[in-house]
Amino acid sequence: MSDLSKLPGDLEALEVRLRQDLSWLELPAKSWVPTREVDGRTVVDVVIIGGGMAGLVASGMLKRMGVANHLVLDKAPAGQEGPWVTFARMRTLRSAKVLTGPAMGLPALTFRAYYEACFGREAWVALDRAPRETWMEYLIWYRKVLDLPVRNGLSVNSVLPRADGMLDLICSEDSKKEKIVARHVVLATGRDGLGGPFVPDIAKSIDQKFWAHTADDIDFAMLRGKRIGVIGAGASAMDNAATALEGGAARLDMFVRRRELPRINKFTGIGSQGVVHGFAGLPDEWKWRFLNYAMGQQTPPPRPSVLRVSSFEQAHLHLGSPIADLKQEDDHVIVTTPKGSYAVDFLIFGTGFKIDLSNRPELAAVAPYIRLWQDRFPTPAGMENGELEGSPDLGGAFEFLERQPGSCPALSKIHCFNFPATLSHGKLTGDIPAISEGADRLARGIVRSLFVEDREKHFASLQAFDTPELLGDEWAEDEALFELSSERT
Ligand SMILES: Cc1cc2nc3c(=O)[nH]c(=O)nc-3n(C[C@H](O)[C@H](O)[C@H](O)COP(=O)(O)OP(=O)(O)OC[C@H]3O[C@@H](n4cnc5c(N)ncnc54)[C@H](O)[C@@H]3O)c2cc1C
Numbered sequence: 001m002s003d004l005s006k007l008p009g010d011l012e013a014l015e016v017r018l019r020q021d022l023s024w025l026e027l028p029a030k031s032w033v034p035t036r037e038v039d040g041r042t043v044v045d046v047v048i049i050g051g052g053m054a055g056l057v058a059s060g061m062l063k064r065m066g067v068a069n070h071l072v073l074d075k076a077p078a079g080q081e082g083p084w085v086t087f088a089r090m091r092t093l094r095s096a097k098v099l100t101g102p103a104m105g106l107p108a109l110t111f112r113a114y115y116e117a118c119f120g121r122e123a124w125v126a127l128d129r130a131p132r133e134t135w136m137e138y139l140i141w142y143r144k145v146l147d148l149p150v151r152n153g154l155s156v157n158s159v160l161p162r163a164d165g166m167l168d169l170i171c172s173e174d175s176k177k178e179k180i181v182a183r184h185v186v187l188a189t190g191r192d193g194l195g196g197p198f199v200p201d202i203a204k205s206i207d208q209k210f211w212a213h214t215a216d217d218i219d220f221a222m223l224r225g226k227r228i229g230v231i232g233a234g235a236s237a238m239d240n241a242a243t244a245l246e247g248g249a250a251r252l253d254m255f256v257r258r259r260e261l262p263r264i265n266k267f268t269g270i271g272s273q274g275v276v277h278g279f280a281g282l283p284d285e286w287k288w289r290f291l292n293y294a295m296g297q298q299t300p301p302p303r304p305s306v307l308r309v310s311s312f313e314q315a316h317l318h319l320g321s322p323i324a325d326l327k328q329e330d331d332h333v334i335v336t337t338p339k340g341s342y343a344v345d346f347l348i349f350g351t352g353f354k355i356d357l358s359n360r361p362e363l364a365a366v367a368p369y370i371r372l373w374q375d376r377f378p379t380p381a382g383m384e385n386g387e388l389e390g391s392p393d394l395g396g397a398f399e400f401l402e403r404q405p406g407s408c409p410a411l412s413k414i415h416c417f418n419f420p421a422t423l424s425h426g427k428l429t430g431d432i433p434a435i436s437e438g439a440d441r442l443a444r445g446i447v448r449s450l451f452v453e454d455r456e457k458h459f460a461s462l463q464a465f466d467t468p469e470l471l472g473d474e475w476a477e478d479e480a481l482f483e484l485s486s487e488r489t
Helices: 011-024 053-064 111-119 121-126 132-145 201-205 235-246 273-281 284-297 303-310 409-413 419-425 435-453 455-464 479-488
Strands: 044-049 070-074 150-152 155-161 167-173 176-187 195-197 211-213 227-231 251-255 315-318 325-329 332-337 340-344 346-349 353-355 414-416
Touching: 011 111, 011 132, 044 053, 044 155, 044 167, 053 070, 053 132, 053 150, 053 435, 111 121, 111 132, 176 409, 176 435, 201 325, 227 235, 227 332, 227 340, 235 251, 235 303, 235 346, 251 332, 273 419, 284 419, 303 315, 409 414, 414 435, 419 435, 435 455
Parallel strands: 044 070, 044 176, 070 150, 176 414, 211 346, 227 251, 227 346, 251 315
Antiparallel strands: 155 167, 167 176, 195 353, 325 332, 332 340
């Protein structure tokens, strides 16, 4: 057995092992989807929009299942996909280091294998959680060792249904426009993939120069010596507060609606293979009940993030303090809560993300036809929940469904593989733990659809296939016995 524990810098050995594992498993499977052409150009079987973690695993699964003709497009430069080295401001991931997440069941593709190969077994044992930059480096390595077909710097601006049932993707790279024809499109567009950052309307009462959302590119150097207000107490709110304090903020006030910080991570607490594979089978009212309850309880900020903030004496926590008013006064803002008024120079909204299809120009042509849960499922009494009501009602392979049957058949070719899929499928998208299971469900569904759609071609191949297994000389009929038995009858 190879020992990956000895030396840091054994990444090459790990890659050799991964290649060996893949070859023992006969992976990737042979390519089998018949080629199509439109206007003399090859149609891409699947285009995945987004080359973050979800897009990479989706690509890995499709490749594994022999859908070789697919592409991953990301507007971000290579190595900067997703939040990890852009707007994420935590030191480490929240997730336990042992989660196998994107590894698709391959031991040599796990974060642990990667980390031990880079830094040694002792470093792994000493590691508490994955530093976010190291997680990004792991994703970069993942893409490289699986040789995934990612194109960076390409924005998908619109997804347009075609008369022949396929989809046109209008893309741009700097000022250059490009059209790609695809049979299926996967939206691996991230936490805000069907919407954007959520900021309460009250923010509009002050000039934009006084505030930012945690997902914005914030120049923390400019906040040095300033009074900062943070609204919300989720993970991102806490990490932004810590970054401001570490950058030299003179004072930090965190305003939290609740009377207590949530302490228990409910949904993670009951995580199991039962939840992963069983959630999608729940009756609708139970799906709603589970998620509405978990959302109501809220996810606590990670303990290290809270300690990172509370270690500063100029940090002040205000519980039971919803924002009642924001008023601009000269070069600062007065924040009023039921408990008092506070002067701040800059506000950071840690208020999460929302689903809002009108925020996604790439989906403008199809958005009016997408069925949401509120179009089909009456909200259970006492469980009103805007986010769940606005969630897309998805089919078995994460594909959109039509609000009016027949109004936009192309929706069945657009797969929503991002966080808003949770109500339909459970937590198989949007975070690390079960992303491989999600990608497996997605890829199987696409494979089924591609095969069924090409049935005539596959049937023609069946008829045309003429490579003999038997050569005809293996066993001849016994003629004497044949004559005898013919006489008796
Ligand atoms: C700050 C932060 C910390 C998190 N920490 C954890 C954690 O510790 N553990 C955990 O399990 N989860 C965590 N998550 C949740 C989740 O794992 C991450 O959001 C993860 O990045 C999701 O991967 P993704 O591929 O779905 O989306 P992303 O990584 O966001 O990737 C989406 C990609 O789509 C691209 N894109 C979007 N639209 C287009 C378009 N029109 N054209 C081209 N490209 C496009 C973007 O450029 C982006 O690179 C965290 C999330 C955030 C925001």
